[in-house]
Amino acid sequence: MKKLLKSTLAMLSVLVALTSCNNSTTSDSKSGALAGNVAEKVYVAPGEHDEFYAFISGGFSGQLSVYGLPSGRLFKVIPVFSQDAEKAYGYNEETKPMLNTSHGFVPWDDSHHPDISQTAGEIDGRWVFINGNNTPRIAKIDLSTFETTEIIEIPNSAGNHSSSFVTENTEYVVAGTRFSVPIPQRDMPIKDYKGNFKGSLTFISVEPEHGHMDIKFQLIMPGFDYDLSHPGRGKSHGWFFFTTYNTEEASTLMEVNASQNDKDFIAAVNWKKIEEYVNNGGGTMMAANYAHNVYDESTHSATSTMKKEVLTVNPLDVPGAVYFLPTPKSPHGCDVDPTGEYIVGNGKLSANLTVHSFTKMLDAIENEKFAGDAYGIPILNFEDVLAGSVEQPGLGPLHTEFDGKGNAYTTFFISSEVVKWKLGTWEVVDRQPCYYSVGHLMIPGGNSRKPFGKYVVAMNKITKDRYLPTGPEVTQSAQLYDISGEKMQLLLDFPTVGEPHYAAGAPADLIKPRSKKLFNLEDNKHPYAAKSEAETKVVRDGKTVHVYMTTIRSHFSPDNIEGIKVGDKVYFHITNLEQDYDVPHGVSMIGANTSELLIMPGQTETFVWEPKQEGVWPFYCTDFCSALHQEMQGYVRVSAANANTPLRWSLGEDIE
Amino acid sequence: MKSTLKFVTLVITLLALSCGGGEEKKDEKTKVQLKRQPTTKKVESKSTDTKPSETIDLTNKGVGPITSIDISASVDQAMATKGKDVFNKMCTACHRIGKKFIGPAPNGILKRRTPEWVMNMILDPEGMTQKDPLAKALLMEFNGSPMANQNLTEEEARAVLEYFRTLN
Numbered sequence: 001m002k003k004l005l006k007s008t009l010a011m012l013s014v015l016v017a018l019t020s021c022n023n024s025t026t027s028d029s030k031s032g033a034l035a036g037n038v039a040e041k042v043y044v045a046p047g048e049h050d051e052f053y054a055f056i057s058g059g060f061s062g063q064l065s066v067y068g069l070p071s072g073r074l075f076k077v078i079p080v081f082s083q084d085a086e087k088a089y090g091y092n093e094e095t096k097p098m099l100n101t102s103h104g105f106v107p108w109d110d111s112h113h114p115d116i117s118q119t120a121g122e123i124d125g126r127w128v129f130i131n132g133n134n135t136p137r138i139a140k141i142d143l144s145t146f147e148t149t150e151i152i153e154i155p156n157s158a159g160n161h162s163s164s165f166v167t168e169n170t171e172y173v174v175a176g177t178r179f180s181v182p183i184p185q186r187d188m189p190i191k192d193y194k195g196n197f198k199g200s201l202t203f204i205s206v207e208p209e210h211g212h213m214d215i216k217f218q219l220i221m222p223g224f225d226y227d228l229s230h231p232g233r234g235k236s237h238g239w240f241f242f243t244t245y246n247t248e249e250a251s252t253l254m255e256v257n258a259s260q261n262d263k264d265f266i267a268a269v270n271w272k273k274i275e276e277y278v279n280n281g282g283g284t285m286m287a288a289n290y291a292h293n294v295y296d297e298s299t300h301s302a303t304s305t306m307k308k309e310v311l312t313v314n315p316l317d318v319p320g321a322v323y324f325l326p327t328p329k330s331p332h333g334c335d336v337d338p339t340g341e342y343i344v345g346n347g348k349l350s351a352n353l354t355v356h357s358f359t360k361m362l363d364a365i366e367n368e369k370f371a372g373d374a375y376g377i378p379i380l381n382f383e384d385v386l387a388g389s390v391e392q393p394g395l396g397p398l399h400t401e402f403d404g405k406g407n408a409y410t411t412f413f414i415s416s417e418v419v420k421w422k423l424g425t426w427e428v429v430d431r432q433p434c435y436y437s438v439g440h441l442m443i444p445g446g447n448s449r450k451p452f453g454k455y456v457v458a459m460n461k462i463t464k465d466r467y468l469p470t471g472p473e474v475t476q477s478a479q480l481y482d483i484s485g486e487k488m489q490l491l492l493d494f495p496t497v498g499e500p501h502y503a504a505g506a507p508a509d510l511i512k513p514r515s516k517k518l519f520n521l522e523d524n525k526h527p528y529a530a531k532s533e534a535e536t537k538v539v540r541d542g543k544t545v546h547v548y549m550t551t552i553r554s555h556f557s558p559d560n561i562e563g564i565k566v567g568d569k570v571y572f573h574i575t576n577l578e579q580d581y582d583v584p585h586g587v588s589m590i591g592a593n594t595s596e597l598l599i600m601p602g603q604t605e606t607f608v609w610e611p612k613q614e615g616v617w618p619f620y621c622t623d624f625c626s627a628l629h630q631e632m633q634g635y636v637r638v639s640a641a642n643a644n645t646p647l648r649w650s651l652g653e654d655i656e
Numbered sequence: 657m658k659s660t661l662k663f664v665t666l667v668i669t670l671l672a673l674s675c676g677g678g679e680e681k682k683d684e685k686t687k688v689q690l691k692r693q694p695t696t697k698k699v700e701s702k703s704t705d706t707k708p709s710e711t712i713d714l715t716n717k718g719v720g721p722i723t724s725i726d727i728s729a730s731v732d733q734a735m736a737t738k739g740k741d742v743f744n745k746m747c748t749a750c751h752r753i754g755k756k757f758i759g760p761a762p763n764g765i766l767k768r769r770t771p772e773w774v775m776n777m778i779l780d781p782e783g784m785t786q787k788d789p790l791a792k793a794l795l796m797e798f799n800g801s802p803m804a805n806q807n808l809t810e811e812e813a814r815a816v817l818e819y820f821r822t823l824n
Contacts, residue, residue, distance in 0.1 A: 518807070522745075532748055580805040626801070
């Protein structure tokens, strides 16, 4: 708190100093963070709310973090693919099934590309989808609870990177493989990759009301690397675009061997056509094994179901469904402008930025102007589909976002900058340096028909000297630019969790009103819930003991338990009886080989304890809950395995 | 909120320490006993030795959403039954019939409090313990244990009040 005061004072004095400086100088060469009004632009006064939410991927942390813009303040890290002891995610009995896969329990992943659900081409703030890159999975986060409520594993995929982007009515969330593999998986020589490995593009349907995910079909494509993707929108709604590299189909020394071709492809997929084909009985059902994990808010528990088949589609069986657009030099980002006309291929080894025209593409298809084919899939002529090129805008283009005012913003990794350019005229308008080596960038709503073109967040790969050093590993970092004017203005650096890949942003007003405050106790359908102290009990079933316990400020019920024995497996099912906002209770037991629980009002959570020694062992509330939080504690008496101590439990028997 | 709580606890702890004079150890080896201090005196300067929980105040309506309610002459049994159900679900973690538990027993509450005061205490305990002197004194009498806001609707709180009318 004092620090806050100090930094506020410091900020104010800087403000004053800068303001007075500006008065005494006529130089307008000052830019970026030196301009006097910059601090004001990112200052959100204590108690005030930010204008935007930003959901920034946690990269190799496997999580998704929630920031406010323009302040850059971190509100929450939502556990998605990695265990999180703070919230007991993946530790408590209820959420362990969320991390189940065909490879067993996988407590980590590499989370990359969050995307917010859309209705009629505009973000609707209901869900965020994000991909697990390593053990291919797509997760759905419910923005009423800011919790991960569904994870579906993607079979026949490896390096789930061109994911998880949604179509304009969230009909589908799409997951493309980066690494091609044998489909189905089998034991074969690696050198026989070419022509034998395949790349899968998976279309996962999203049920409109609850968002439940189900794999509708998998398109089995040639064995390229499918790097990134984005949906068509407006006029190009119904199509999906994927960048590819390694059209050489190399399997070793990729940095050389996958960079040989002058052009790779953007794959244009008419998913509406394939959907129709599939709805009419098309496609081949293939044996598979993948996990579908669903968290149920009423039972506060997740279940994991192994699915055993997946519908595959050979693109050659659906004429007119897939075309290749030649695009220079290993394109990375594949970005579609708000009108749906322009498809930007960010050829990462190319000097120029390539922009394709959707209208020209349709025209070329109609007139069958093909340059050839790849494994039977028609290749269009580069010149026939080219809308224009941004000439030599920078080095190493990666990603492009749009402001909805006719401008595009592209990141350049090698020259470490964001470049603003005009759609249609392809002229460069402005450029601002990034510190350092920028990857993705994000404009709230930037992947939709209606971007909110006020800020862009650049997410950097290297930080070096920007922050106080913290040993060899330094913080990851993002930078905020004001893009409301003709020139961009750097406003703020802020640290991020893990490596930030992509991000998604939305106006706070879209999400804030739907944010839940608590869970209704009445609606709690957890099989081991104790919804009042009258329902608390301890039940022994052989060596398994179930403790039905409740919490409320500031006691556990029961808080004394006897008759537990060494070798028992004790399940503590704890229901938080509170029905008030921001009154979670925590709990942990000495020696429990798991994390604490953090139980929201009205929720039930479970941890397991296997006592190994006789004695009287305490447990306590781990989240400061009230003035009597320190008194919120209890004891469990553990007797020898062969003891006859009767099972008893109580609360406050000595109270008058 | 949490740091405020910590701060409040700290203050309370300091207060407790500063007024902990007159210690007197009894002979029993296993017990440490402090002489009870009449804490009620400090917070409730008007009353003499009456505990806040036993104080009778039939004019104070408290602070909160309820400014006036009509009570019928006879008990509405259907409403009282519903109130008992709500009470058992939402209140028994701290309030037991016929005995002091974490908080006081609700028996005979309407002989000591106005119906409005009771409903305001149920509907806005935070506001009451901040603004109503009697509620504030009760908080101290009950060891600083805050009454939880269980988010009852006005209708549910009214039903609980009706149930209280059936308790002697």
